[in-house]
Amino acid sequence: MSTATDTRYNGWKNYETWAANLWISNDEGSERYWANAAAETLEDEDSAEDAAYTLSKSLENAHLEEMPELPSSLYSDLLTSALQAVDWYEIAEHMIADANDR
Numbered sequence: 001m002s003t004a005t006d007t008r009y010n011g012w013k014n015y016e017t018w019a020a021n022l023w024i025s026n027d028e029g030s031e032r033y034w035a036n037a038a039a040e041t042l043e044d045e046d047s048a049e050d051a052a053y054t055l056s057k058s059l060e061n062a063h064l065e066e067m068p069e070l071p072s073s074l075y076s077d078l079l080t081s082a083l084q085a086v087d088w089y090e091i092a093e094h095m096i097a098d099a100n101d102r
Contacts (some may be wrong), residue, residue, distance in 0.1 A: 016085040020063070024091065034059070038095035039102065048096050056092035063088075 020045035025031050038055055045051040064083060070076035 005064040013090050014085055016082050017087040017090055020083075020086045020088075021091045021094070024059075034095055035099065038092070038099040042096055042099045048100060051099055052089060052092040052096045054090040055095060059084075060088040 007014045009015040009018045012021065023030070024034055037058060038051070041055045041058070042048065042051045045054055063086075067079065067083065070071065
């Protein structure tokens with residue numbers, strides 16, 4: 001019996017990454033903002049890999065800053081855990097690839 005579990009969700013690393021990408025890309029303003037950020041980052045960096053890394057840090061920081069202040073509780077612990085599970089680099093890689101295709 002294997003103890004490894006497959007956490008992939010709809011082609012993404014996990015549910016949290018899929019959900020974060022869905023919310024980012026399904027809001028027109030957010031999608032436009034991050035598409036422009038990806039294009040600018042791609043222009044500024046030496047490689048697509050460097051651009052994805054830089055963009056991933058921007059994505060993570062922006063979304064952590066938007067997290068509402070919650071009193072210490074089960075809910076704040078679960079929200080923090082879910083945001084930490086997001087693979088921001090995977091999302092950024094997709095955005096950089098899209099910007100590179102334009």
